[in-house]
Amino acid sequence: MASSDKYDRQTRLWGAHGQRALGEARICLLNAGPTGTESLKNLVLPGCGFVTVVDGEKVTEGDVGNNFFVSRADIGSPRAEVTLSHLLEMNPDVSGEARCVDPSDLIGGEPGFFEGFSLVIASQLQRDALLSLSAVLWSMNVPLIAVRSYGLVGSMRIARPVHVCFEAKEAQAVADLRIANPFPALQAFADAVDLKSCDDETHRHLPYPVLLVKLMGEYAAEHGGQPKTFAQRKAFAKWVGTQRRDITTDEGVPIWEENFDEAVANASKASLPTPLRPDVADVLADAKLDALESTDDDFWFLARALRDFRAAEGKGESLPVSASLPDMTATTALYLRLNEAYKLQATLDRAAFCAHLERAREAAGCDEKRPVSEGVIDRFLASCQSIKVMRYRPIAMELSARAAEDGAAAAAADPAAADGEAEAQGQYTSAVKEAVAELQMMGETNVSMCPALWAVMLRAADDFQCATGRFPGAGASPDLIADAAEVAKYAAVHAAGYGVADHVTEEHAQEITRYGACEPHVVAATMGAVVAQEAVKLLTQQYVPVDNTFIFNGIATTAAVATL
Amino acid sequence: MASSAAAGRAAVYHAVFGADVMEKVRSSKVLVVGAGGIGCELLKDLVLVGFGHLEVVDLDTIDVSNLNRQFLFRPQHVGQSKSAIAAQAVASFNPRAGPIVSHHGNIIRGRMFSADFFRGFDLVINALDNQAARSHVNRMCLATRRTLIEGGSTGFAGQAHTIRGGATLCYDCRPKPVQKSFPVCTIRSTPDKPVHCIAWAKELHALLVGDAPNSVLYEPDDAPDHPPAAASSAAAAGPTAAPAADAGASRGESVYMRAVRRPDDAVCDDTAALAAWARGAFDALFRLEIEKKLSMGDAYRTARCRPTPLPLSRCHGFEAACEATLSAPLPAHRTPTLGECAGSFLSALQTFFSDPARRQAAREGRVAFDKDDDLSMRLVAAAANLRAITFGIEALSEFEIKSIAGNIVPAVATTNAVVAGLEAMEAVRALAGRDPADASYAVVLSTGISGGRTVSGDVVPPPNPACSECGRARVILRLDTKRLTLRQLIRGVLCGALGFEEPNILFAAAEAEEGAATGSHFSFLEDEDDASLLGLPLAALPAGGVTSGKLVTVDDFALDGARVEAVVVHVDCEGGGEEAVAAAVEVVGDFSAPEAARAAKEAKAKQAAQQAASAAAAAAAAAAAATAAGGDSDSDDDIVAEGSDADEGSDGSDDDDVFEILEGAGPPSPPSEDSSASRKRPREDEDDEPKRARLGEA
């Protein structure tokens, strides 16, 4: 009699609601080579909803043995159909369709096809097709993951105008217990306590938020206000520690009051309101909150309500109180009583929050009949210390990058023309330079294996392909030396743009040329796993996806993330 | 890309790795330990790279919950050997590779997995999900000088790296998180967290349907005049039955042992009687026992949580819930009500004993708690919540309880696939014979935790000199601890294979045995200690005996300096005679007592000579300095420098970035609590404006 839920162990990571989001996802894969099918495999297994495989090739001898989802018997059959059927065999919960057409034809001829997908994974797509696809998806706000395995190097790029994370789950968000600005029920609890006359049992079991509210009241009365400087706060904390009682058991054994340890450790919270985490502050300051439209994602209305709540009920410094109280020294009775106080405030705050939410939705003309679900509101409030908004850089901007000086020079020569051009053109970001500098800072003298440099090399290989119609080192009988020299020229331009000219060498060009654009399964398997990992983040709106490029260097087994 | 499609697999790998490396890949023998989530991925990757001689070991059979990560398995394979099915499934993908040899067995205890077995491979790759097996494979690889590639995953985090004895850290160079255990009295009397109640519920499971005498809740019955029949008839009378309550009146006597005694067939086959028995058990456990504890006075004076007795009558709606849960379980994701907990507890007990097969297994004490057994899980979840409610502790959903009770570590296909891919890469690199310092990169993933890092590489740290596995003279003794006697160990193994003359044996007492009677250690020297012990099997020796995993230290007064630590690994020789048991002993590792003594003697002599020399030099320098200037002498530096050299290696391992994550190593913690996250937590007492500048904004 075994466990019946095959998703049990992953649901522990992203919850039933995350699993639901995954189960409703429609995913489109372009090109069913090893990297593409491995990516999809890792999404079919955990139970994504529906997959569409787009591939125009027939299965060849070369696929067999390098792609786990084709077999010898499939040679000559459409690769989209073959891989789809093998993929779906792994999980009966998932359904899908095959489109036996070249992805570039679909992108150019039928862009509307991509409407309605939750995610598009483009594997081994050449540059011009990728640029068209990313423009199409960008306008639909459909997330794109572009992935490639290239010899021992792999890269993955995410593009999407805006991505919202409901549960970023980054650093542990510190719960705001409202000690610095107690709500009425907490204040009343503290007021009812008499530290002088209460019995020892109570004294050593008073929960520390109550102790701090109480003691801060006494301190403020005596000193004409709360501590304001670092030194005063230190002094307050010290004073809190002196308020212990000498308690002993009946046998005369001293009892140390642990609740006072907790109070001393948290003393600064009594005069400093819990600050917003920077990511949350960014969300609340987002211009989008003042221009909501009825078609916008629930997230934005919830964020707007959060901002309005903080300004009104939160008096500019508090978010809604959480109903769950962390563990602390207390008797059960005192703990439960305190928890009741927090629950009561949480209920009041939730009601106020929902009123703000309603107003914001009404103002934007949202459909009353399709309210934000109670479960979504609860989860949002439970994790409102861990929300985040990400805005990706368009792929077009990355690929049209020119060095900052070039842009400035062009602007000086012809201000009007440069203005228009700046719209479409980006600049080289500093990410590659920073990645190299970071390695150097860590004492690495040989930075040639820095993964970010290999992103520069992939770009050079693409330049070569755009110019010649083939990848360096590929084709019938390539001249490896000539190809490498050509690649090195392209690489030098980008290396200069990224500010790493000194670090991109001939050896890099030779290595990239040696690969001949092959797609070894072992790199594909690793890249496919990374893609699926990021796909789960994008689909569940949990965790923080990569911003924006992941580069895997299989030569040294290192990897890095860079914003390109 | 058209070119790669035409090139074919072999050409692809020749292009990236080169022909000689690919020949090594084809001809090398590789052992994969584990055919689970990582193992399935790994086998596929290795076969597609072109590894020609693969063997795989796994002791498990396929379970339904494996299907969504262990993609080589299909529903029709449930119940079959993982290693066999995995080997079959991947072999077809590279017909030119030889067949994959599969072994269905326990890598630690299986007799065939000897040192020679390990020596038969060029490379060993771990794809395991538990600490004990990884430690063992690590130890075997160190002893047989095999390169090991170690990998593991927990949720979104994982790691893969190469271990080469002496050149890199080993699996045990870093301390492992220890499984939390709780004092027995916290479980029995003073719980204050849900986890204590869950531990209690698991003990209760053992008491009710499992190995009762080994449950911490077992209270020996001093009244042998109650035949089992009495138990059943008393219980059948229902919760108001007097006998149990009477028992509670006398302090010290158990108020629940009789009520939880397994019902006889007459009761089990009578629905009403069985229901009454279940209610009797409920009443004894959640009302009478609590009342008794409260009546014992000061037991709860200092406790965080003071219990309230829970009569069944307070559990509103338990009858309906009991009825409902007989046919369908409660929703797993919602915290149940009190009535639902009570109903589910009763119905789980009734289901257990109305099913003849389960009843029989329970009577024989054969039902061990298994989180994947829905009925066992239901019983534990309901009992844990009822326990929690009596102590005013929050109740949890069955899903949450299962996490804690089963030590369930979250697992996801994607992380396993990354780890396997990296292990396969490392395998090729290891065979390519890169310089260990170059090839041995540790790879740490912190994929889910932040957008910052997904996979990151790091140099594998050097061995930890303080490591108990790779830092000292060690041997592994594979033997049958239940059958090999102390005499056989001394005469045959220590004096025989290892060359001791008068071995002195020392091992630490098992934790449970530690106490005034046995002390904290067991030590034995023939001719001095009780000779009657010689005839005992190792496991039966005092202080808990020598059991699998025990570290035994042996030294010798006659051979000064000969000292070895032996890890004993139990290998079952059931059915073998005395000679067969002796013959089955295997010593793994190079150690010879006479040689160790000789080496120690030499080292000592050398040290003495050096000391004499440096003392002489110091004296000479001091004399010279004194004559020259009468000023301060720095000749001490020589001696100090010697000491500091030796210390140098020990401070290099403070490396937070490589953290060990072990599937099944302990209770799961949210990914955000990993070391890198906690390091970033801002200091609370900082008055400065929080630093908000980010990279790229400057």
Ligand SMILES: [Zn+2]
């Ligand atoms: Zn070690």
